[in-house]
Amino acid sequence: MRIEKRFYDLAKAQWDEIEKEVRQEEESRTEAEREIERLKTRKELQEIYRKGEEYASKWKRLPDEKQIQLFHKITEQALWIAESISCNIIVEEKENSLGKIILESGCFVLPSLGNRAIHKVFSNLFLAANDACVDISSAGLCKIEFCFWLYQEVPANKAT
Known part of the structure; x- marks a missing residue:
């Protein structure tokens, strides 16, 4: 059996028509x-900026220790997987607010090595990340x- 749906091709054609x-x-x-x-x-941009400022004044970002610990743990796993499958890796952490793990390779091949540990780490990365x-x-x-959000937002009047 073969199922083939060209959703990307349809969306791309529609987008090209809109651009035209x-x-x-x-x-x-x-x-x-x-x-x-x-x-x-x-x-419109000034209004968006004003609304962003208004929102920011009502909320405060505090480091989320649980997320930071999870990020550090998953970073260790990502470093292991990068070496195991020979891919480039960049890990960034910005002042306990945002963490990034970037993997680069010509292609990603996830071999079955008995216990499937590489598959589990890749799954963990996708499941733990806020965005991929x-x-x-x-x-x-x-x-x-x-991308990992290493903070929690709390009302500014409760952030002490």
Whole structure:
């Protein structure tokens, strides 16, 4: 049995059509219309920034020791897996707020080595991360980036 659905191809075709329409619309605008659009966009960005400032004033980020410990534990596992499957690894931790583990390789092959430990570590990375992104690096390698939130947000009036 073979099941094949081309969801990416359909979405890409729709996105390309939208881009074409936007490009045609932009080309048909006068300079005055473009300036009006720029001003509108600037106002919208200012409003987004204002709302972000308002939100930030109501909440405070505090280090989450449990998440930090989990990040350190999973970092050890990621270092082991990187060596085991010969891939590049970058680990970053920014002031107890965000942790990143980035794996890069020409391809990712997860061999079955008896106890399947490599599979378990990869599963742990995906399950523990708050966000994961699979992409192509600037060097043309397959890149998997795992992001970990190492904080908890609490109301600013309760953060002491």
